[in-house]
Structures are given as structure tokens and as C-alpha cells.
Amino acid sequence: MKDKNWKNYGLETQAIRSGQHRTHEDEHSLPIFATSSYVFKNAEEAALRFTGQKPGNIYSRFTNPTVNAFQERLAYMEGGERCLAFASGMAAIMAVGMGLLKSGDHVVCSRGVFGNTVLLFQNYFGKFGVETDFVDLIDTKAWESAIKPNTRFLFLETPSNPLTEIADIELLATIAHRNSCLLIVDNCFCTPVLQKPFELGADIVIHSATKYIDGQGRCVGGAIIASNEIIEKAIYPFLRTGGATMSPFNAWVFLSGLETLAVRMKAHCDNAFALAKWLTQFPSVSKVHYPGLPSHAQHELAKRQQSHFGGIVSFELRGGKEQAWKLIDATEMISITANLGDVKTTITHPATTTHGRLTPEVRKLAGITDGLVRVSVGLENIEDIKNDLARTF
Numbered sequence: 001m002k003d004k005n006w007k008n009y010g011l012e013t014q015a016i017r018s019g020q021h022r023t024h025e026d027e028h029s030l031p032i033f034a035t036s037s038y039v040f041k042n043a044e045e046a047a048l049r050f051t052g053q054k055p056g057n058i059y060s061r062f063t064n065p066t067v068n069a070f071q072e073r074l075a076y077m078e079g080g081e082r083c084l085a086f087a088s089g090m091a092a093i094m095a096v097g098m099g100l101l102k103s104g105d106h107v108v109c110s111r112g113v114f115g116n117t118v119l120l121f122q123n124y125f126g127k128f129g130v131e132t133d134f135v136d137l138i139d140t141k142a143w144e145s146a147i148k149p150n151t152r153f154l155f156l157e158t159p160s161n162p163l164t165e166i167a168d169i170e171l172l173a174t175i176a177h178r179n180s181c182l183l184i185v186d187n188c189f190c191t192p193v194l195q196k197p198f199e200l201g202a203d204i205v206i207h208s209a210t211k212y213i214d215g216q217g218r219c220v221g222g223a224i225i226a227s228n229e230i231i232e233k234a235i236y237p238f239l240r241t242g243g244a245t246m247s248p249f250n251a252w253v254f255l256s257g258l259e260t261l262a263v264r265m266k267a268h269c270d271n272a273f274a275l276a277k278w279l280t281q282f283p284s285v286s287k288v289h290y291p292g293l294p295s296h297a298q299h300e301l302a303k304r305q306q307s308h309f310g311g312i313v314s315f316e317l318r319g320g321k322e323q324a325w326k327l328i329d330a331t332e333m334i335s336i337t338a339n340l341g342d343v344k345t346t347i348t349h350p351a352t353t354t355h356g357r358l359t360p361e362v363r364k365l366a367g368i369t370d371g372l373v374r375v376s377v378g379l380e381n382i383e384d385i386k387n388d389l390a391r392t393f
């Protein structure tokens with residue numbers, strides 16, 4: 001099993017079998033290596049490991065067998081060359097910026113990305129002389145015309161949160177490469193089970209492992225998957241020096257999360273699809289946002305680009321904020337929390353939580369109405385989820 005190449009195996013098999021290198025103890029399940037450092041046979045071996053002339057572990061800020069197993073497994077599943085794990089999804093995005101950007105560089109980013117990603121580019125990379133322009137995720141012309149000679153990469157999430165808009169990854173990869181830029185895709189919402197950005201031309205894939213990869217809301221973590229060259233030159237040196245490392249315990253939790261990811265994603269999608277269709281029948285619901293509905297503006301693109309439509313459903317209530325809060329407060333089972341990708345169904349009012357710091361004008365531009373409710377559909381019985389949401393209908 002040790003040096004097996006899992007490349008030609010199915011994703012479900014990679015998720016369960018790859019990344020594990022059994023030790024002399026013959027353990028069946030992967031152990032947690034709770035050790036900060038490693039011993040060398042002699043001074044010469046220590047020297048060779050530090051220079052990288054001899055492979056092997058050095059120090060758990062940048063080499064740990066449990067974290068390595070997670071990295072290897074996720075790289076196989078995404079179909080990428082190398083993966084590096086980080087302390088959180090945000091730490092992974094920070095590492096991409098720190099590794100690839102320098103003062104005077106320019107970034108084009110979707111307006112519809114995770115709120116802290118916007119703040120990171122604007123407030124922190126901006127402080128060091130990196131300029132970011134934000135564009136509409138689905139406006140391909142806007143992406144192309146925002147690119148400047150000093151643009152280093154394009155950054156997006158698809159589907160977007162919370163409106164589930166879909167970007168054409170293949171088209172944006174072509175535009176990026178035509179302009180000598182990289183395309184970075186945050187694949188958190190789909191996971192490699194539903195969407196393979198590398199097959200569509202993306203150069204770097206980002207994950208918040210906190211969401212579906214964990215799947216049960218326990219640990220915070222993140223990852224970057226890219227070519228050997230990008231990882232070696234830009235990302236690994238920053239991880240080694242910057243130290244936003246994933247802990248071995250978290251890696252161990254995420255490893256078992258990956259093992260059930262394919263079945264969970266399918267079940268999340270089935271429940272979400274059923275819920276989205278069911279929601280369209282209520283007169284008090286003015287719009288349901290779900291890529292699986294034929295009424296979704298990028299339904300055809302979603303069918304082409306994803307193997308299923310995802311676990312997030314958003315809908316707009318005619319009664320605005322008052323009705324949205326009423327519906328949320330009437331739930332008896334569903335968790336009122338901003339996290340997503342959990343086996344537990346969670347519900348959020350974006351206008352007053354995740355998007356509450358935006359001005360009303362910017363919020364309106366982003367399509368976040370006061371009546372909008374986002375549900376991360378979990379794996380409870382679908383009838384119980386419907387009944388819990390229907391208490392005010």
C-alpha cells in the first residue's frame with residue numbers, strides 16, 4: 001500500500017485509500033502523529049533534511065505525517081499535483097496572496113466571494129500595495145476588462161454565497177491565460193465530488209476544510225492545491241516561514257471527513273434539490289435560488305460544470321426582514337448559525353449577519369435583499385426539514 005499511485009482510481013476510492021502510509025505497527029486506521037519534531041540518525045542526516053537533499057520530517061510546522069496524509073488524499077481527489085494544508089480556509093487564501101503577490105501587483109476578484117476574502121484583499125493586501133478590483137461573478141466582459149498588465153490572478157467562488165450564481169470556469173481560465181494570469185477557484189461549496197476546477201483549466205484550488213470536508217462542524221482548516229512548481233516556489237516557503245499550519249488532530253478529523261465526502265455530498269444535494277422544488281410552491285416565497293431549478297439563470301452551465309447542484313438553497317420572502325426573522329425564529333430543529341456544510345441543517349439571514357457590515361446600497365448591488373434566507377441543507381429527514389421551515393407558511 002505504501003507507494004501505490006491512486007491516480008487511476010475513482011474519487012470514492014482515493015477518498016478512502018490514498019494518503020495512508022502504514023507504519024511498522026501495522027495499524028489499519030490512520031494514526032495521529034502528535035509530535036512537534038523528529039529525530040535524525042546523526043548530524044549529517046539532520047543537515048541533509050534541512051536542505052531538502054534528503055526527504056523526511058523535520059518539524060511539524062511544515063512536515064507532519066497526519067497532515068501529509070490529508071494533503072496527499074485531497075490532491076488525488078482534486079486531480080492536482082500537490083496540496084498544502086493550512087490552519088483555516090482564510091489562512092490558505094492569505095498564503096496564496098503572500099506567496100504569489102508583491103507590491104504593485106493587481107488582482108481581479110469576484111464581488112460574490114466570502115466576506116473575509118474581500119476584507120483580506122482590500123484591507124490587508126491593499127496595505128502592502130496590492131490593488132484589487134471586484135467584479136460581478138457572472139459578467140465575463142467585466143472580468144476581461146478589469147485585467148491590467150500587472151494583474152497576477154483572478155479569484156472566484158462558484159456557486160456564489162448566498163445567491164448560488166455560477167461562473168464559467170473554463171471561459172474564465174481561457175481569459176486568465178490569454179492575459180498571462182492565474183485562475184484561482186475557491187471550491188468550498190462544491191468540493192471535488194461535484195466540481196473539478198483543474199479539468200476546466202483552473203491553476204489553483206482553495207478549500208475551507210471547515211465546511212463539507214469536515215462535514216460535522218468540528219474543526220477549522222484549509223488547503224491549497226496547485227502544480228508542484230507553484231507549491232514549491234510560492235506556497236511551501238511561505239507556510240514553512242509564516243506558520244499558519246494545520247494541526248495533526250484537525251488533519252485526522254478531515255481525513256475521515258474525506259472518506260464519507262462523496263456519499264454525504266450526494267445526500268446533501270438530494271435534500272437541497274427536494275427542498276428547493278418544494279419552496280417554489282409558496283405564495284410568500286418570491287424567489288428560490290438553486291442551480292438545479294430550470295428557473296436559475298445559469299442552470300445549463302451548472303449542469304455542464306458540476307456533477308450535482310450543491311447543498312445550499314437561498315430564498316426570498318415577500319415580507320422582507322420581518323418575515324425572514326419570523327421564519328428563522330419559528331424553527332425548532334434547524335440551527336441558527338452562519339456555518340455551512342454540516343450534516344445539521346443551518347439557517348442564516350445574510351442581510352443582518354454575513355452581509356450586515358455592507359452598506360444598504362452595496363448590499364442591494366450584491367442582490368442580498370432583506371427577505372433573503374440561506375439554508376445549508378443537512379442530512380436530517382427531508383420531511384422534518386420542510387416541516388421546520390413551513391411553520392410560518
Ligand SMILES: *Cc1c(COP(=O)(O)O)cnc(C)c1O
Pocket residue numbers: 088089090091114157161186188189207208209210211220221222
Ligand atoms: C468559510 C469559507 C472560507 C473561509 O474558511 P475558514 O475555514 O472559515 O477560514 C473561505 N471560502 C468560503 C467559500 C467559505 O465558505
